Amino acid sequence: MVEEKQIWKALEEVMDPEIPTISMVDLGIITQVQVNQTDNTASVTLIPTFSGCPALRVMEDMVREKVLSLGIQKVDVSTNFDTAWTTDRITEKGRKALLQHGLAPPPEHTGGLIELSVLSDVACPYCQSKNTRLTTPFGPTLCRSMHYCDNCLQAFEQFKPVG
Amino acid sequence: MNEKYAQAVKELLYKMADDLLILGHRNSEWTGIGPMLEEDISFSSMAQDKIGQSLALYQLLNNLGEAEPDTVAFTRNQQQFHNCQLVEYPIGEYDFSLMRHFLFDNAELLRYDMMMDSSYEPLAKLARKFKGELKYHKFHGDTFVMQLGKGTAESKKRMQDSLNFCWNLALGIFEESPYESTLINEAIWKGEAALKLRWLEAIEPILAEAGLTIPDSNTWKPVYGGRVGKHTENLQPLLEEMTEVFRVDPGAEW
Secondary structure (H helix, E strand, O other), X not given: OOOHHHHXXXXXXXXXXXXXXXXXXXXXXXXXXXXXXXXXXXXXXXXXXXXXXXXXXXXXXXXXXXXXXXXXXXXXXXXXXXXXOOHHHOOHHHHHHHHHOOEEOOOOOOOOOXXXXXXXXXXXXOOOOOOEEEEEOOOOOOOEEEEEEOOOOEEEEEEOOOO | OOHHHHHHHHHHHHHHHHHHHHHHHHHHOOOOOOOOHHHHHHHHHHHHHHHHHHHHHHHHHHHOOOOOHHHHHHHOOHHHOOOOHHHHOOOOXXXXXXXXXXXXXXXXXXXXXXXXXXXXXXXXXXXXHHHHHHHHHHHHHHHHHHHHXXXXXXXXXXXXXXXXXXXXXXXXHHOOOOOHHHHHHOOOOOOHHHHHHHHHHHHXXXXXXXXXXXXXXHHXXXXXXXXXXXXXXXXXXXXXXXXXXXXXXXXXXX
């Protein structure tokens, strides 16, 4: 008998295809896991980080594959907008995982009040200096902005705040 | 949901989705040819956001009984598109694309801000999501309009010329719907006239600081028609290009 908490646990091993150090659970994009014990089926609900995120379908497939590997007969993976994803949903473990990938984590606990001034107040993920500046709010993926550190003279990216 | 409410919501969703799809495709034409790498990436990213947002809106329409998003996006002819004419113009020179983006996205951010408490709950949810994304579009547009307005004599002249060219087209964003009173009375949102006022309040100080002058209000002639399917010669060629691959094999599984 597969239980919901086993699925949550297993999904901690399903990594974001674009940032392979962070799991989908730590990214905060999984909002619901339900198991129907009678017919051994499950449903998982995802929310997109960005409406235009091209990795969404791939992530749905990865989740489906993982849940089926636990012995679930059939799993319904769907994406909706019922909960708006914000960077506040990233867990503490997730923030460390972003740093591990060389990305500055977003500011914490914005409560949805994100002023764009926070974009220029970012600690460099390499030397921790705050002597940095925003070069562009758009980066190699929708969820990243590009910055430059005037202390260690290194370009870096931030997982940009969304709320 | 009664029939009148549903009609009003559908008309609203179509025009918003079509604006996003068409401007998204136009923005994507900068991919690979932006004036500098960061701008290439910015316009490409905004294109991706807008096309993703249009998909979410077409999905709502699908939930209300309209055709599948791909069918709606790729099989209608130009008379069936409800985008404002501003978004269908070719990208032109960078100053035009930038000014169009500045004028459009300032309106867009406010539009979704006004829809966050819509009585149509699925739209309110999308509005909350889109708003977080659109903040970056506004931030980008404001930053560059300011920099180029205050830049060289040439950059300032180019921005002013583009503002003059875009102005009446931008006023066309706010063409009212035949369902405007239903939209307002049913608290779906406060309507185009209210949005236009907020938009003017938002952009006036930015343009003033950039040293750019909004055309004299006595000369304003909003370009309407887009919302009822009247388009310039620029839309059909774009639709043909957008749908070229789709039309090769409309039933293909990707």
